[in-house]
Amino acid sequence: MSDDSTLFESEKERLREALSEEPTNVAVVSEPFAGRETLVDTAVEELDTETRRTALSSVTEADALVADDAFADTEAVCVEGCEYLYTRRIDGFETLERFVEKVASSDATFVVSWNSYAWEYARRTTEVDAVFGEVVSLPTLDAETVADSLASEYDVSEFEDDLEELRQEGDRFVDRLPDRLRFGLEEKSDNVFERITALSGGNLGVARAVFESRLWKEGGEDDHTDLSYEDAFVLSVLVSKEAVGREVLETVVSPRSLETSLRKLSDAEFAELEGGDDIGGDRDGGRVSLRPERLVRAVTHLERRRLVW
Amino acid sequence: MVAVYRGAWLTAGLPEPSDVPPVELDVSTVVAALFVFAVAYVVARTASYGLTWLSEQTVERRITVKMFVPITKFVVYVVALYYVLGPVLDLSSTQILAFSGVLGAVLGLGIKDLFANIVGGVVIVFERPYRIGDMVELGDHYGEVTDIGIRSTKLTTLDDDLVTVPNYVFFTEPVSNSNAGEPEMMVVPEFYVAPDADIDRAVSVVRDALLTSRYVYLSDEHEVSVRVFDGRGYRKLRAKAYVNDVRNEGAFRTDVTRRVLEKFEEEGIESPDVAAAVLEDG
Structure with a gap:
């Protein structure tokens, strides 16, 4: 069982400060799979009051949450999965705009968590950041932290030497470099944990997936992906939602067909139907999810095409 | 002598x-x-x-x-x-x-x-009044600069025609550069609605179409706006937004226009009577 409770101490401290004495609304923002829930757990502990906690997992749930007068008579509200508050289509911001209004007019303290790509998009379209006094972003992790976390969850005895090497090195010069340069260097390393850190972008959720799929053996992440612009756009929606109903994707890509894009994203190992079913199998429903181990490659591809900013 | x-x-x-x-x-x-x-x-x-x-x-x-x-x-x-x-x-x-x-x-x-x-x-x-990759208007031609040679500049127009413009045109005619070396550029689609149409709703539809387009580029310096002009017999909505890549200009314009018109039709937001508008406009 994973234990992220010891990570992100300085971010937790910022969160505690924001919620103590005169509490302010806080947005917790991170890359997909990076562990936002850890900070929301901290917020719930810190609020020390009757807290309503909701984890959204679909657009329908988000609509229902905002339509319902769910925040009345509550002193504190924690909402996870805020990326489901909008859909990228005409009239797709109504739910988010009503949510922002409620946050602005409520006496309750709100702690919300957002996928960073969805957050960047939402704050540029609806100025959602105006109602959150504090924005806490989760940082990338260094190789030693990633290695220690993996060692606490998996059997890493075959990589004991690599683990020991990182622990003995202690404070490393490479960790003070900008992320892009650091990961570029670590990707070439012989140390398995450094390569996993590079392939995961210092993101623990992705690192777990990379470790489980032993992806570091494949080598570098050169982008030879042959995706059309439409396929890449569907991927950008997936990156910002992490998992989404097929019907939502259909409204976003309409009038183009979704099936070809999903097939190509599946073949390129970017996406899968939740539950591991064949992506072309259930055409009437199901949820499509982003494969965590491919997040870095997906984001690199989208940045090159300017589909994420 | x-x-x-x-x-x-x-x-x-x-x-x-x-x-x-x-x-x-x-x-x-x-x-x-x-x-x-x-x-x-x-x-x-x-x-x-x-x-x-x-x-x-x-x-x-x-x-x-x-x-x-x-x-x-x-x-x-x-x-x-x-x-x-x-x-x-x-x-x-x-x-x-x-x-x-x-x-x-x-x-x-x-x-x-x-x-x-x-x-x-x-x-x-x-x-550098323009660079390779810029969208420029040179003489009577508009398109992407694909080559700057010793003698001439080559443009690929939106219709995919390759136009060769002599370099001296730069001295004799104004040059309009849409993006000045940046990958993004402003696109300005316009829509016309009848004077009695629900203008607030029309603005909202156009704004959403811009913000949700797959080709849009948004940043703190690149915002979306929709302005309304009151004409005789019509109202004009002039939208401004940035496309993420100059090469997507045509696709962006088409994507926004198609979805706006579809929504206008769905919600009964009518276009102006062209003949009446022309008569009233003199």
């Missing part, structure tokens, strides 16, 4: 022909000069191909990298010319002076347009 002949200014200050030692031109010198220019051509083409390939790897730095294509070509050809006039032909300073005088006369007599194009090309390379 001193006889003054027409065009004497062209040769003023130049050495007398009898003072200029002849240039020794044999087959090997000509072959060497041709070889130098052939090598320069291959180097320029290879560098151009390599830089173009590199630039296409990312939208963000495409135009910045492509900026070096004409500069590289210019440097390569100048070096080649220097090498031919120097080590290959081994011209003395008197011969170079005489050569420049002959060149001046030739330009005056017939190839001044070509010279203007070359000077235009040099100015374009260094002053």
Whole structure:
């Protein structure tokens, strides 16, 4: 069982400060799979009051949450999965705009968590950041932290030497470099944990997936992906939602067909139907999810095409 | 009495022909000069191909990298010319002076347009009114600059026509550059609705169509806006937004227009009566 409770101490401290004495609304923002829930757990502990906690997992749930007068008579509200508050289509911001209004007019303290790509998009379209006094972003992790976390969850005895090497090195010069340069260097390393850190972008959720799929053996992440612009756009929606109903994707890509894009994203190992079913199998429903181990490659591809900013 | 002949200014200050030692031109010198220019051509083409390939790897730095294509070509050809006039032909300073005088006369007599194009090309390379990859209006043509040569600039229009515009056009006509070296550019679609249409709803639809387009580029400096103009017999909605890549301009415009019109029809937001609007507008 994973234990992220010891990570992100300085971010937790910022969160505690924001919620103590005169509490302010806080947005917790991170890359997909990076562990936002850890900070929301901290917020719930810190609020020390009757807290309503909701984890959204679909657009329908988000609509229902905002339509319902769910925040009345509550002193504190924690909402996870805020990326489901909008859909990228005409009239797709109504739910988010009503949510922002409620946050602005409520006496309750709100702690919300957002996928960073969805957050960047939402704050540029609806100025959602105006109602959150504090924005806490989760940082990338260094190789030693990633290695220690993996060692606490998996059997890493075959990589004991690599683990020991990182622990003995202690404070490393490479960790003070900008992320892009650091990961570029670590990707070439012989140390398995450094390569996993590079392939995961210092993101623990992705690192777990990379470790489980032993992806570091494949080598570098050169982008030879042959995706059309439409396929890449569907991927950008997936990156910002992490998992989404097929019907939502259909409204976003309409009038183009979704099936070809999903097939190509599946073949390129970017996406899968939740539950591991064949992506072309259930055409009437199901949820499509982003494969965590491919997040870095997906984001690199989208940045090159300017589909994420 | 001193006889003054027409065009004497062209040769003023130049050495007398009898003072200029002849240039020794044999087959090997000509072959060497041709070889130098052939090598320069291959180097320029290879560098151009390599830089173009590199630039296409990312939208963000495409135009910045492509900026070096004409500069590289210019440097390569100048070096080649220097090498031919120097080590290959081994011209003395008197011969170079005489050569420049002959060149001046030739330009005056017939190839001044070509010279203007070359000077235009040099100015374009260094002053950079536009770069390869920019969307520009040159003369009567609008499109993406795909090459800046010594003599001309090539544009690919939105209809995929390749247009070659002489470089001297830069001196004689205004040049409109839509993105000035940036990968994004502003696109301004316009929509017309009937005077009694629900204008707030129409603005909301247009705004959402821009914000949710797959081609939009949003940042703190690149915002979306929709302005309303009240005409006689119609209302005009002028939208402004940035497309993420200049190459997606047409697709962005089409995507937004198609979805706006679809929504207007779905919600009964009517277009103006064109005939009435024209009559009222006089």
